Amino acid sequence: MKYLCLIYNDEREMGTMPRPDGEKMMAEYSEFTESIKKSGHYKGGDALQPTTTATTVRVRQSKVSTTDGPFAETKEQLGGFYMIDAKDLNDAIQVASRIPGAKTGSVEVRPVRVFA
Amino acid sequence: MTDERVRERIDEVYRSDSRRVLATLIRLLGDFDLAEEAMHDAFAAALEAWTRDGVPANPRAWLVSTGRFKAIDRLRRGARFDAAVDEIARSIEAAVPPDVDDEGVGLEDDRLRLIFTCCHPALGADARIALTLREVCGLETEQIAHAFLTSPPTLAQRIVRAKTKIRDAGIPYQVPAREDLSSRLDAVLHVIYLVFNEGYSASAGDTLTRPDLSGEAIRLGRLLVELLPEPEAIGLLALMLLHDARRAARTSPDGELVLLDAQDRTLWNRAQISEGVALVERALSSRRAGPYSLQAAVAALHAEARDAATTDWPQIVGLYDVLLRLDASPVVELNRAAAIAMRDGPAAGLALIDAILARGDLADYHLAFSAKADLCRRLGRTADAIAAYERALALTTQAPERRFIERRLAELRSRA
Numbered sequence: 027m028k029y030l031c032l033i034y035n036d037e038r039e040m041g042t043m044p045r046p047d048g049e050k051m052m053a054e055y056s057e058f059t060e061s062i063k064k065s066g067h068y069k070g071g072d073a074l075q076p077t078t079t080a081t082t083v084r085v086r087q088s089k090v091s092t093t094d095g096p097f098a099e100t101k102e103q104l105g106g107f108y109m110i111d112a113k114d115l116n117d118a119i120q121v122a123s124r125i126p127g128a129k130t131g132s133v134e135v136r137p138v139r140v141f142a
Numbered sequence: 143m144t145d146e147r148v149r150e151r152i153d154e155v156y157r158s159d160s161r162r163v164l165a166t167l168i169r170l171l172g173d174f175d176l177a178e179e180a181m182h183d184a185f186a187a188a189l190e191a192w193t194r195d196g197v198p199a200n201p202r203a204w205l206v207s208t209g210r211f212k213a214i215d216r217l218r219r220g221a222r223f224d225a226a227v228d229e230i231a232r233s234i235e236a237a238v239p240p241d242v243d244d245e246g247v248g249l250e251d252d253r254l255r256l257i258f259t260c261c262h263p264a265l266g267a268d269a270r271i272a273l274t275l276r277e278v279c280g281l282e283t284e285q286i287a288h289a290f291l292t293s294p295p296t297l298a299q300r301i302v303r304a305k306t307k308i309r310d311a312g313i314p315y316q317v318p319a320r321e322d323l324s325s326r327l328d329a330v331l332h333v334i335y336l337v338f339n340e341g342y343s344a345s346a347g348d349t350l351t352r353p354d355l356s357g358e359a360i361r362l363g364r365l366l367v368e369l370l371p372e373p374e375a376i377g378l379l380a381l382m383l384l385h386d387a388r389r390a391a392r393t394s395p396d397g398e399l400v401l402l403d404a405q406d407r408t409l410w411n412r413a414q415i416s417e418g419v420a421l422v423e424r425a426l427s428s429r430r431a432g433p434y435s436l437q438a439a440v441a442a443l444h445a446e447a448r449d450a451a452t453t454d455w456p457q458i459v460g461l462y463d464v465l466l467r468l469d470a471s472p473v474v475e476l477n478r479a480a481a482i483a484m485r486d487g488p489a490a491g492l493a494l495i496d497a498i499l500a501r502g503d504l505a506d507y508h509l510a511f512s513a514k515a516d517l518c519r520r521l522g523r524t525a526d527a528i529a530a531y532e533r534a535l536a537l538t539t540q541a542p543e544r545r546f547i548e549r550r551l552a553e554l555r556s557r558a
Contacts, residue, residue, distance in 0.1 A: 027312045114314035115264055116322070137311045 028138035029118040034102035035131035037076045054126040071108035102131050148193045155201045163205045165252035174305045184209035254317045254369045261330040262313050269304035270333050331378050334362045338382045373428035377435025380421035384441035387414040399546040403450035415445045433469040455485040472503035492517040508537035528554050
């Protein structure tokens with residue numbers, strides 16, 4: 027089954043992180059990505075620019091409206107994701123628990139819907 | 143064999159084995175609802191087949207294999223328009239047929255699989271309880287709704303959602319791997335403990351206890367110990383047996399609450415206490431005893447004491463000390479404070495309770511204020527006792543507990 031792992035972190039904390047800590051985190055992420063490529067779980071994944079760069083788009087009565095930033099004020103913001111292929115939810119949780127961001131923020135594991 | 147005899151035998155097998163049959167069918171069919179229908183089809187088919195051919199040597203195996211064929215039939219009948227379902231039917235048919243002929247082997251694993259799946263931490267706490275009582279214990283939705291004071295439609299929806307999540311999120315039908323076993327077992331024990339607590343001290347309503355729920359929790363605890371005799375599973379079973387042994391003494395004939403120190407100890411269930419004490423010893427001797435075993439050890443000391451005065455309070459305090467190191471929580475601190483009050487006098491206990499409340503912990507916990515009120519009462523601090531009982535009363539929703547507090551308040555007010 028395919029699962030999308032959505033990584034939520036406090037992006038202000040991420041932004042003000044001292045340089046050595048940032049480098050350490052990057053190293054942890056590349057090591058993790060490497061390990062799930064090797065185990066065959068990895069299908070894709072990326073880090074995102076902060077929500078200050080986000081634009082929200084809506085269409086109402088055929089009119090496009092765009093607004094600055096994400097919709098809701100939350101403590102943690104979506105900062106990156108992995109698409110993984112896992113045997114079942116237990117396997118997916120096992121992978122998600124090793125994502126470095128899970129230690130400071132949280133990872134939402136969502137099964138990908140398959141349309142018959 | 144006569145119809146009547148066969149019918150009786152089928153009822154008997156249903157009571158003793160329907161959950162085992164269901165657990166195996168869920169594994170073979172990969173779907174809770176399909177398995178449930180298949181099981182009912184199999185029991186329905188048994189009436190005709192067993193009357194004609196006699197009761198098979200291994201009724202359980204017969205029911206599993208009949209249920210499996212019925213499910214394939216059912217899928218096929220519905221599959222004329224749906225290639226995907228036909229594919230499922232084909233894969234079930236192609237799967238290794240069940241080896242249920244060797245008595246028991248594999249089947250017990252299925253019951254463990256069922257327990258761990260129903261108590262999977264990815265399901266909400268309410269859903270775990272509802273699903274466990276429905277699938278593992280075989281209670282009807284109406285019974286569960288009644289026990290938890292919810293409406294049957296709400297509860298039915300909770301169960302449907304949980305099954306949907308199991309299917310769509312890919313929660314596997316598995317006993318967890320060794321490295322996850324201890325944390326996953328905790329989740330199972332917690333579900334059993336919550337069911338027991340709701341039965342032992344109903345969170346709201348007219349009666350103090352709901353013996354049907356504590357009985358169900360004890361049955362679950364026994365099943366778990368039989369399937370997976372881990373120390374904490376044994377400890378939880380001991381804890382439930384020891385608490386439940388006092389049930390008859392906890393309420394007066396007119397349904398009023400009787401506290402531990404005032405209970406008629408001749409009403410305690412001695413057989414259940416000996417069983418509980420033996421289990422506590424077994425759990426503690428594993429040297430891997432956890433919070434449930436330690437709480438059971440406390441309950442065992444109470445159960446073995448002649449009265450409150452001769453209870454081994456120093457050892458109870460010692461057990462709470464260990465428990466706090468293992469699993470610190472304000473409720474454990476409160477229990478320890480109550481034991482200190484018995485060992486060193488009410489003033490010492492009260493100081494500890496005041497410290498817990500001053501931190502803001504347990505500000506909504508009626509038992510914290512009841513305990514404080516009782517110690518103030520014993521110290522002759524009537525005004526403080528009244529204030530604390532009033533706070534406790536405002537936080538209590540259960541009728542017998544409310545009446546108990548009201549009686550205490552009336553006594554104190556007449557004294558003030």
